[in-house]
Amino acid sequence: MTFIIPPDAERVVEIRKLWTVFRSPDGDQVVHRDLDLTIVRGEVLSLVGGSGTGKTVLLRQILGLEHPTKGEVTVLGHAPARLSAMGAANVGMLFQHGALFSAFSVLDNIAFPLRELKLLPDDLIRDAALVKLQMVGLSPQQATKSPSDLSGGMIKRVALARALIMDPPLLLLDEPTAGLDPESADGFCDLLRGLHRELGLTVVMITHDLDTLFDLSSRIAVLADQKVIVSGTTRDVIAYPHPFIHEYFLGGRGQRAMEALHEGAASRPVPLSER
Numbered sequence: 001m002t003f004i005i006p007p008d009a010e011r012v013v014e015i016r017k018l019w020t021v022f023r024s025p026d027g028d029q030v031v032h033r034d035l036d037l038t039i040v041r042g043e044v045l046s047l048v049g050g051s052g053t054g055k056t057v058l059l060r061q062i063l064g065l066e067h068p069t070k071g072e073v074t075v076l077g078h079a080p081a082r083l084s085a086m087g088a089a090n091v092g093m094l095f096q097h098g099a100l101f102s103a104f105s106v107l108d109n110i111a112f113p114l115r116e117l118k119l120l121p122d123d124l125i126r127d128a129a130l131v132k133l134q135m136v137g138l139s140p141q142q143a144t145k146s147p148s149d150l151s152g153g154m155i156k157r158v159a160l161a162r163a164l165i166m167d168p169p170l171l172l173l174d175e176p177t178a179g180l181d182p183e184s185a186d187g188f189c190d191l192l193r194g195l196h197r198e199l200g201l202t203v204v205m206i207t208h209d210l211d212t213l214f215d216l217s218s219r220i221a222v223l224a225d226q227k228v229i230v231s232g233t234t235r236d237v238i239a240y241p242h243p244f245i246h247e248y249f250l251g252g253r254g255q256r257a258m259e260a261l262h263e264g265a266a267s268r269p270v271p272l273s274e275r
């Protein structure tokens with residue numbers, strides 16, 4: 001059985017019949033073809049799919065950085081492009097490598113989106129950035145450091161603090177634990193789980209890491225054949241007959257992760273209805 005949207009759920013992202021086509025002299029590349037996806041408030045939806053299946057492009061559509069060739073994307077009822085002035089207030093984005101400004105301090109990186117708005121005095125912006133610094137588990141002593149002085153896990157935390165600076169209800173994560181050692185990845189998952197709960201966030205995440213996938217997701221959506229072929233709990237998804245799903249979840253790597261999943265009930269994805 002695939003995911004059925006509860007009738008009372010608030011639809012944060014609606015994607016209807018989306019086509020994304022990149023034109024080039026060598027021919028058109030159709031990345032998304034009639035793709036449908038609805039994301040409801042409070043869920044942690046993970047996008048999985050083979051390399052080049054359009055996961056990052058889909059996040060960029062939600063951010064308004066790409067535009068539908070055909071079809072419609074709405075975030076909180078508006079086209080993402082229409083949110084651009086206040087975009088950061090509605091959608092926070094954690095890019096894969098953190099994407100911090102190397103010439104700025106930690107605090108100035110976190111404060112950047114608020115400073116760009118030019119609406120608040122500097123001392124308030126500084127206070128807001130310090131609150132976010134502590135929210136992601138870093139101490140005020142880290143505020144003056146340069147990104148080059150930080151570990152990979154700390155860079156992710158600073159980038160997360162920046163993504164959250166304007167308290168967006170929707171958070172997009174591109175490979176949040178990529179490049180982290182297992183201990184830092186576990187710590188970052190714990191942080192994300194806590195923030196999701198405390199801030200009531202809706203999260204859309206791309207991950208290739210099965211531990212992160214099983215640890216955080218309330219729903220998994222699989223991209224293949226230019227669309228979302230199935231979405232639901234791990235069980236729903238695994239039951240769907242498709243070569244990618246078979247290889248991904250039931251190949252050697254997937255089997256090991258599934259065994260770990262069965263060993264620890266706490267790491268099993270919790271269907272939205274049970275949260």
Ligand SMILES: Nc1ncnc2c1ncn2[C@@H]1O[C@H](COP(=O)(O)OP(=O)(O)OP(=O)(O)O)[C@@H](O)[C@H]1O
Pocket residue numbers: 022031049050051052053054055056057058
């Ligand atoms: N701006 C662009 N112009 C032309 N082609 C693009 C552009 N952005 C992405 N593509 C192409 O769209 C396809 C999907 O890219 P995307 O980055 O979304 O894949 P992905 O599913 O995130 O892959 P991976 O898991 O390897 O990161 C790729 O073939 C990519 O080369």
